[in-house]
Amino acid sequence: YAGKKNTVSLTESMMNLKVKDFQSMPVIVSENMTVYDAILHIFLEDVGTLFVADKDNHLQGVLSRKDLLRTSIGSQDLNKIPVNIIMTRMPNISYCSKKDSLILAANKLIEHEIDSLPVVEETEEGLEIVGRLTKTNITKAFISLAETHDL
């Protein structure tokens, strides 16, 4: 069986990397969570980006570290500001689906200069959040490619 894995070209392996094989768990908060609690959440869950959803888990917004820092600098009462007034909201959110190629997702991250994409399933009612795809996931895929091809 030696050498079997190298019968697939590097190009082919790269095109076969899918979002579903490298995605992480999403960290989801509700629209009425306060900015203060969102900051606590970022630390507790150890993520860089929170996704904001309605009660049915449909994507409403994205909150990054910088969104939270920007609001904190203003030094208003962070316990009184709900995240939905500072988040980036639909329809301005870039997202991907499980079956997408990682190359497509990586392109979206670079094109929009962002750290993560919500992984969603499109339904009649909206975009249901099923995962999170980050630059770290892309980096892990890059390593797996090197390992598969004995680079």
Ligand code: ADP
């Ligand atoms: P940070 O600001 O912590 O460096 P990002 O670079 O990911 O994190 O975020 C930059 C800006 O882009 C923020 O205002 C954030 O709300 C927004 N953003 C983050 N992810 C997305 C996304 N998937 N689609 C659209 N906007 C996003």
